Amino acid sequence: MKKFFRGFDFGKSEGKDKRKIEETEINNSGADDQSEKEDLSAEDGISHLISEAESPSGDQIFNQFMQKLGKKPNSKNLDLNNCALSAADVTELASLLPFLPELEEISLSWNGGVGGTLKALTVHLHHANLLKVLRLNNCRLTAEDVTSLGEAFEIVSQLEELDLSWNSNIGGKLSLLTKKFQKGGCKLKLLKITDCNLTAKDGESLAEILNVIPNLEVLDLSINKLIGCSMKVIAQALKNVPGLKELNLHMCGLKQDSLQGLDSALQHLADLRKLDISCNKEIGGGFKDSTAHLASLKNLEVLDLHQCCVTEEDMTILSQVIPLLSSLQELNLSSNKNAGISSGPLLGRLRFLPKLKSVAISNCGLGEESFSSLAEAALHLPELEILDLSWNKCVGGNLKLLLGALKLAMEIQVLRLSSCNLVDEDLALLTLLTQDGHLARLQKLDLSYNNNVSDEGWVMFCRGLTVFKELSELDVSLRPSSCRDCGTWFSELLAALTKLPALAELGMQRWVLSELQREQLESFNQDNKRNIRFDC
Template structure:
């Protein structure tokens, strides 16, 4: 800092440098007392035409001021304030993970965090932060080892991201950046793209270096790269609707051969033009492993273009296209791309209702996905012809662990071949076929195949009326399903006999690991049936969630079995949630439930 210690420069030089500095810091709010002192420092540097004794006083003022700043940089007080602030939010301070996710910061919090202003030779920040991102940016110089930043679900970050991205060069080890639901604006998208760009503006960089140390004021050559967050592997911008139509502002800034592995842009109102920008981006992110563009209904129009460039990310492991407005021709383009995605582990094309009828001509390469573990086709309006083709392809996916065919109502008419052939997928852990219009024959085929699924953990048969009175068909499978943890039988027309079967299975030592049991919307079960069930409920020691709600249009008195239920709760140490919607509890019964929670030091959430 010798240049400030009594040195006198030529008038023209002294006028030029402070002018540039003043321009650089224009717009910052300097606060009151401390801002006043620093303005006096600037005025001391600029107004050098006075008497020699006045000049000496000014130089001493500058020296004292900068000495104070240096002392602050060397002091750990800023880090201590940061730790205290994080602890106040209930967050564990970490030098590698800045987790401010869903903090709902108020004005007092922001004021307190605003006290964390830092000064050093490598960055000169003289501002009193007024926004969430600006405040967060002030923390970055103290966290050079930072690997993760999460600002998700903090709407106040929107419109202020520029302050954060300007400081990203302090965190070259950053791997994860999550900005879900932050109300990002177009300016934020531009700032973010600039933050990822490999080049700093030479005039800004030179200005800072010249101000701090003229010896380091060498201007970078044109094209000289300064890596900023060059290690970034995950970027999540989901739930920011203003990104739609502006994705190119970000993608055009991402440099070639970047290390991005995970890109999530869920529900961002992406347009067909954004789809083209995304396709171009796939050419420069060869390491991509996860791509999630779900809930962008208009991007399906450019799915052909995207599919053509998926070949540039051969290591892709997860592709989520849920509710993207895909059509039959989109499916054809996607199927062609699958031949290049041999590492794919998860494929979700659910809730694309116009895909129905397209599978029969677009599954040539689906069977080649030998590493596929998750296939989600729910609510795709699958036709009988589609099911015939899928029954030939899906059993060839030898590593498949999760299969979801729910809400394909036509599947029930031709599902026998597919459900019966699930026996060839011994690694299946989750089978979800709710609301598929299954018949008794389909249920029998599933029951027989389930005998060969020793790792089954989740079975969802909800909204298939044929299950009612026929649960006994699954008796053998449920006996062998030693790993089953979730059983969903909502709106299955269950009867008292079905509940008795479940309780007897548990009493005989089966279903020992069951954690979630959904029996909701089965209004045909009598009070006697519920009483028998509650009497045996205590045997489900691992149960954490139980739903016995009635249909929305119904309302019944809880009846005498409430006492049996209350007694069973004392034997269910893991139960945390009990749903009893539309069961009318008397005032006495409600007080009994509240008393149970208090007396047993439990906190069972009663939803009724």
């Protein structure tokens, strides 16, 4: 039997075949595993690529953030004024700073939600190495915000403009900001702290930093009524900013001694272009000993003294000084009721200031003599663009005295004659001037509160109104205590409107309009595709 079955050897053959099968299966299994691994690896690579494609870039995230707030993206100028920002928005904005290496301006003004959250932003300002402008007006800043901002000054070394206006909580806390200014390292050119409830102590802190910001060109402390108590200290420190070009001290509670200290500082401010000390009523009577250096400001272009309770003696002094300001372009003496009595000499000497572009002497109690002096001087002011004579009753019936000056003033754009007791003859004169081609560039005309003009006078005026092709604002309102029907001149006005392409605002307060007339005004805008704001 063994001999017979020897050639078949079933066990060995079966074992060999079994091993071959197993080896084949193992090899096939390994190949399948390798193939599966390769497939999985390929899937992972595709997933990774898809993930990268779907993941937004820094620019995309920034664009989405700006679009959410209804603003156009700008990687250099971040303008988020009046956007109702929340604390979450400020935090999100801070996270975007690494994607904005070219950022130069940040404006977050008129966002009350910024208050109390500024630290979330300032800790990331090291990403904005090129930041030059920071505006935080009316943001309800807290003491913590001021401290955080101060700490940021050690980082934003390129900052040139800082505006913190209308943050009342800064008052009494300015030192939290100023003590961080680095001597010799501060490049600030503009500092505005308007209406921040600053105290006398804040004034002292401000005086200290004037020593370390030698490049300062604009300083605005307006509407801080308590700052006047420290004006002497501030004035002494102003000698350290010889390049100052603009100084705004409107409504700062200045007194006569403050004015004297300020005058002594002017000798160091040869580059000053604008000086605003308006609405400081207690400086009246103090100009006698405080104008020694005012006349030396040969580069001064703007002088604002309105509502300073200037006395007759002050006017005598100013009449000797102001004509020496050879570069003066804007002069505002409005609301100094005593000025009219002795303003003749000063107004007559305005002829020595041929660069004057704006003269405002509203509510100065001018008499006919002083008005006549102004009219003669105006003949020598060919560049005059703005003339405000409002609330001077002597103008009524005497506008003809200005006839020659208004003919020569080819550049005049704004003429304010509110509450001047104008009569029909005065409006006829304006109409005559326009017909002769004068006042062609007039843009704003205020004839309000002139109740003595008859309906016939308004009819004549409206018929000649069409010549004012560049007129954008017109006010013919009546006094608050008055009330009159428009009468026949309304139709003349409506006809004129179609020929005044630039007119955008029309004041008609206290003129009684019928329902039909109101409908005509409303339909005018629709029919002529205009958007004139009718103030009725």
